[in-house]
Amino acid sequence: MNHRLIQAYKQAPWRVQAQRIGVFLLALVGVALVAGLYLNVSVEAASAGLSVQKLSISMDDMKREINSMQFNLASLTSAATMRQRAADQGFVFPEEVDPLYVIVPGYGGRQQMDLAPKYSPATLEKPLLKPVYTESLYDVLFGGATSPAPLYRFP
Numbered sequence: 522m523n524h525r526l527i528q529a530y531k532q533a534p535w536r537v538q539a540q541r542i543g544v545f546l547l548a549l550v551g552v553a554l555v556a557g558l559y560l561n562v563s564v565e566a567a568s569a570g571l572s573v574q575k576l577s578i579s580m581d582d583m584k585r586e587i588n589s590m591q592f593n594l595a596s597l598t599s600a601a602t603m604r605q606r607a608a609d610q611g612f613v614f615p616e617e618v619d620p621l622y623v624i625v626p627g628y629g630g631r632q633q634m635d636l637a638p639k640y641s642p643a644t645l646e647k648p649l650l651k652p653v654y655t656e657s658l659y660d661v662l663f664g665g666a667t668s669p670a671p672l673y674r675f676p
Contacts, residue, residue, distance in 0.1 A: 532540075596602065604614075615621060 607614075
């Protein structure tokens with residue numbers, strides 16, 4: 522009877538073969554999906570790397586151009602070049618022994634700036650902090666238990 526039961530539930534050989542082929546194809550599709558995903562991520566990373574490399578090259582080119590322009594500006598604004606350009610336009614440089622003073626009517630000179638308030642003893646007469654704020658946590662928690670007077674007085 523036991524032999525008949527096993528024989529009744531036994532699959533046909535072509536079905537077993539079809540199941541094995543199906544499992545193999547399913548595993549093959551899974552491997553292909555993982556490989557495709559890996560390939561996609563690799564392509565994205567490579568393209569991001571190339572774009573970073575291109576941006577780095579363009580940044581280096583821009584730095585070189587900025588340095589070149591700063592050099593040109595420095596050479597155009599050097600003391601010798603500016604002195605020559607001023608002389609070409611007809612400016613005459615005064616001698617150091619002949620200073621020229623210009624008196625401007627209504628100008629009283631430089632005003633002195635006071636950044637700090639003026640000192641007055643009246644500002645120090647009242648305390649900066651209320652006495653309530655100068656008590657420690659120990660005084661607040663344990664002071665009432667040892668002293669008969671209340672800690673706080675409400676106005």
